[in-house]
Amino acid sequence: MHHLADSARINKKTGRKSKYLRCFPSKPTLVGKPEKGQVVTNETEQNRTKLSKVSCSVIGGVFNLALNQFPNTVRIETTNACNAKCVICPHRKMQRPVGYMDDALYNRIIDECAEYNCDDVHLHNFGEPLLDKHIAQRVRYAKRKGVKRVTIFSNGSLLTADKANELMDAGLDEIKISFDGATEEEFERIRLGLKFDTVAANIKELVKIRDLKKFPLKIKVACHSTSDKGKTMQSLENCVDEFCFGKVHNWADFEINHAAKSKIRKPCSRVWRTFTVLSNGKAALCCIDYEGKVVLGDVNKASIFEIWNNKSYKEMRLLHRTAQQDQITICKNCTKSFW
Numbered sequence: 001m002h003h004l005a006d007s008a009r010i011n012k013k014t015g016r017k018s019k020y021l022r023c024f025p026s027k028p029t030l031v032g033k034p035e036k037g038q039v040v041t042n043e044t045e046q047n048r049t050k051l052s053k054v055s056c057s058v059i060g061g062v063f064n065l066a067l068n069q070f071p072n073t074v075r076i077e078t079t080n081a082c083n084a085k086c087v088i089c090p091h092r093k094m095q096r097p098v099g100y101m102d103d104a105l106y107n108r109i110i111d112e113c114a115e116y117n118c119d120d121v122h123l124h125n126f127g128e129p130l131l132d133k134h135i136a137q138r139v140r141y142a143k144r145k146g147v148k149r150v151t152i153f154s155n156g157s158l159l160t161a162d163k164a165n166e167l168m169d170a171g172l173d174e175i176k177i178s179f180d181g182a183t184e185e186e187f188e189r190i191r192l193g194l195k196f197d198t199v200a201a202n203i204k205e206l207v208k209i210r211d212l213k214k215f216p217l218k219i220k221v222a223c224h225s226t227s228d229k230g231k232t233m234q235s236l237e238n239c240v241d242e243f244c245f246g247k248v249h250n251w252a253d254f255e256i257n258h259a260a261k262s263k264i265r266k267p268c269s270r271v272w273r274t275f276t277v278l279s280n281g282k283a284a285l286c287c288i289d290y291e292g293k294v295v296l297g298d299v300n301k302a303s304i305f306e307i308w309n310n311k312s313y314k315e316m317r318l319l320h321r322t323a324q325q326d327q328i329t330i331c332k333n334c335t336k337s338f339w
């Protein structure tokens, strides 16, 4: 089941927690080392620990109060295959076997989401969902079962006019197309293997088809890395409904220079709100856990309800609420678990 990180946090002589910087890396890739020139005193470290505990206890307490018996969002990885090698994404080094979710398993997941009135179903996780030939059929099934909002994140390279029509006819509610870089050169440097012209043309065509059909599909563009937000928007002629500019994170263990640098812990809302099912049916800790290292259950053997309320999930929430994320392999260095 889940694997806790081995940690040498308890001083054997004093029985106290180590004051070493290990739990609070200044950069995700520099675990256990202070930044160059940085003086780390016990006092600094103690203050960080105190702030982390307060931050986690207060926010985690609120998250606990808002916790539902069924996740608010269920993210289903219908495939973990991908046709790109984006430099900000560790997909190219993923060791998990590439697979496509079994239809029966998928339908069972949707049936349960519908039973518990789960409003948000995401048909993507770690891979490119449009490589899944059944994707439109899966959208249709979820909509027919009454799921309120079905969303897909896509790299946009396979979003032809036919695919756009198919997805809208199936009832897709929202699509977020990833688009990094302000120029063609920058895009193709970051989103390695994808063509700027193809993706930009697909997005514009999608908007045109949506408008012609008068279909209520929300079309958003997600950008995590660009040298110029204005230019990025201009390159798509500002045609989409929304541009979402996010920050680059470190995928817990991926070397990325410009990820968050804070040392104060925060509890991660994902363990209270989002359930992630990998293509083989394993329930992973979150979308960041791209290798499925922290498995909290198996949807082939238990219901989402059972897994969401099981001992492992409760333990994850407790560790986040008590600022002990360093005990969880994935959360230990994940930039999402620091302010």
Ligand SMILES: C[S@@+](CC[C@H](N)C(=O)[O-])C[C@H]1O[C@@H](n2cnc3c(N)ncnc32)[C@H](O)[C@@H]1O
Pocket (backbone or CB within 6 Å): 082, 086, 088, 089, 090, 124, 125, 126, 127, 128, 129, 153, 154, 155, 176, 177, 178, 179, 222, 224, 246, 247, 248, 249, 250, 251, 256
């Ligand atoms: C992992 S992808 C999966 C869906 C699809 N293949 C795509 O590219 O949209 C989901 C989102 O994560 C983003 N992403 C990849 N690496 C990231 C990183 N290091 N930090 C933040 N977002 C990242 C992608 O750009 C994309 O918007």
Ligand code: SF4
Pocket (backbone or CB within 6 Å): 082, 083, 084, 085, 086, 089, 090, 091, 092, 126, 127, 128, 155, 178
């Ligand atoms: S960001 Fe998306 S398209 Fe790019 S490599 Fe990762 S999964 Fe594939």
